[in-house]
Amino acid sequence: MAENNKPYQCAVLTVSDRGARNERCDTSGPALCKLLSEHGFLVCETALVPDEIEPIRQTVTDWIDRQKIDLVITTGGTGLSPRDITPEATRPLLDLEIPGICEAMRLANIDKTINAVLSRGLAGTRKGSLIVNLPGSEKAAVENLLVVIRALPHALYKLQGGPDDCGT
Secondary structure, eight states, X not given: OOTTSSOOEEEEEEEOHHHHTTSSOOOHHHHHHHHHXXXXXXXXXXXXXXXXXXXXXXXXHXXXXXXXXXXXXEESOOSSSTTOOHHHHHGGGXXXXXXHHHHXXXXXXXXXXXXXXXXXXXXXXXXXXXXXXXXXXXXXXXXXXXXXXXXXXXXXXXXXXXXXXXXX
């Protein structure tokens, strides 16, 4: 919950060439929306774009700069395939990187799959909002978000000027 007892607003962006061409059904986006809602976030936007820098950047900046969305979650495009460019699209948008978020996700999931070390997702801030990149598979996206979801309300609280100390 936000400081004013309203839920934090969030948006989920699926990045997938095949999804954008209607060759694959997006399951990670809806699963993340469900998980975020269950944890008290208000999901107010979703979108699906191809693995291309400009559509990713345009969607994220619109959600944060114009709509003032508190939390933007991306799913997809964090691997090693030539078209996986979500971190490259996201990095220039950030005011600050928060490496601990993705470090925690990779570390927590390494016991499930050694391939967790190959995820290039990143997290950071933009204008009082938080952006987190997640893997594209439904299972990996949900498992990764579960690792950090309890920290996100406090991160947003502090990012938006909350005065309470972190230990309270």
